[in-house]
Amino acid sequence: MTAPSYSDQQLKSYLDGSFSEEEALVFEDALSRSPELEQRLLALEPLSPLACEAFAAVPSDERLRGLLPSEATQKSPRRVAQLSLVACLAGAIGFALAVFMAPSNDLGWREQIAVYQALYVPGTIASIEHSESDLDLQFVRGSNALGREVRPDMVLGLDGFELRRAQVLQSAQQKIVQIVFAGPEGEPFAFCIVALDGTAQSTDLEFEQLAGVPTAHWVEGDYGYMLVGRVAPHLMRNAAQTLRATF
Numbered sequence: 001m002t003a004p005s006y007s008d009q010q011l012k013s014y015l016d017g018s019f020s021e022e023e024a025l026v027f028e029d030a031l032s033r034s035p036e037l038e039q040r041l042l043a044l045e046p047l048s049p050l051a052c053e054a055f056a057a058v059p060s061d062e063r064l065r066g067l068l069p070s071e072a073t074q075k076s077p078r079r080v081a082q083l084s085l086v087a088c089l090a091g092a093i094g095f096a097l098a099v100f101m102a103p104s105n106d107l108g109w110r111e112q113i114a115v116y117q118a119l120y121v122p123g124t125i126a127s128i129e130h131s132e133s134d135l136d137l138q139f140v141r142g143s144n145a146l147g148r149e150v151r152p153d154m155v156l157g158l159d160g161f162e163l164r165r166a167q168v169l170q171s172a173q174q175k176i177v178q179i180v181f182a183g184p185e186g187e188p189f190a191f192c193i194v195a196l197d198g199t200a201q202s203t204d205l206e207f208e209q210l211a212g213v214p215t216a217h218w219v220e221g222d223y224g225y226m227l228v229g230r231v232a233p234h235l236m237r238n239a240a241q242t243l244r245a246t247f
Contacts, residue, residue: 004026004027004030006027006030006037006040008040008044011040011041011044012044014027014041014212015041015044015212017209017212017213017214018209021232109171109174109176109194109196109224109226110210110215110217110224110226111210111211112171113176113178113190113192113194113215113226113228114210114211114213114215114228115210115211116169117188117190117211117213117228117229118211118212118213120188120190120229121188122182122185122186122187122188124188125164125180125182125186125188126182126186128164128165128180129164130164130165132152135152135163135165135166136152138165138166138167139151139152139166141166141168142166142167142168142177142179142193145168145175145177145195146175146177146193146195146223147195148223150166150177150179150193152166154246154247155179155191155243155246157242158181158238158239158242158243159235159238159239160183160184160231160235161181161182161183161184161189161235161239162181162182163179163180163181164180164181164182165179165180166178166179166180167180173197174194174195174196175194175195176192176193176194176195177192177193178190178191178192179191179192179193181229183229183231183235184231184232184235187229187230187231188229189227189228189229189231189239190227190228190229191225191226191227191239191243192225192226192227192228193223193224193225193247194223194224194225194226195222195223196219196222196223196224198222200219200222200224201219202218202219202220202221203217203218203219204218205217205218205240205241205244206218207236207237207240210228213228213229213230214228214229214230214231214233214236215227215228216228216236216237216239216240218244220247223247225243225244225247227239227240227243
């Protein structure tokens with residue numbers, strides 16, 4: 001079957017998140033089979049130089065096979081695939097850390113969060129499981145980092161989302177608490193609270209695409225709040241309105 005062709009405008013629409021779910025699935029299938037299409041997409045993405053640099057260090061399949069005993073490559077091809085996945089995740093983590101340590105005048109806190117979340121796939125959170133006591137401790141650490149109380153019960157009950165964890169992140173100048181959820185199809189979704197410098201002006205709830213990922217964000221007092229993840233628009237809006245009323 002011949003792969004569909006795409007104009008630059010269509011590629012930009014995909015990066016902006018304007019494709020429907022069905023259109024995105026068709027496009028991503030074509031992307032997986034066309035190195036040329038992938039290169040065209042990267043050329044249009046403003047962050048592509050950073051992404052290419054980060055993933056350039058990921059070993060090739062041939063290199064990974066060379067690191068394994070010969071009997072392992074013959075008897076366990078899945079092991080090679082697993083190592084490839086580990087290598088890709090290592091590259092992704094390196095890219096995310098590089099972005100988070102970038103000076104604040106290069107990327108704002110919303111852009112930093114969006115780029116970091118863009119690296120998440122369902123497999124990133126599929127195996128995350130914590131007991132109630134573990135979650136309580138994670139939220140205590142988050143509260144201490146932010147200087148304000150954040151509890152699990154404040155984010156529970158979001159329609160379609162399952163709480164997975166809370167963790168403290170550090171950008172060049174801000175402390176960020178990332179609260180991670182799994183969406184209805186296991187898709188990663190995050191609610192982030194950012195401690196600002198006290199000079200930021202409060203803003204109303206806004207929705208926009210950042211780094212190709214749907215987001216909702218607002219500022220209230222000394223804190224910025226952001227939801228980010230590739231979920232259905234009505235789920236994003238409902239979650240944003242619920243959390244906006246809480247925070």
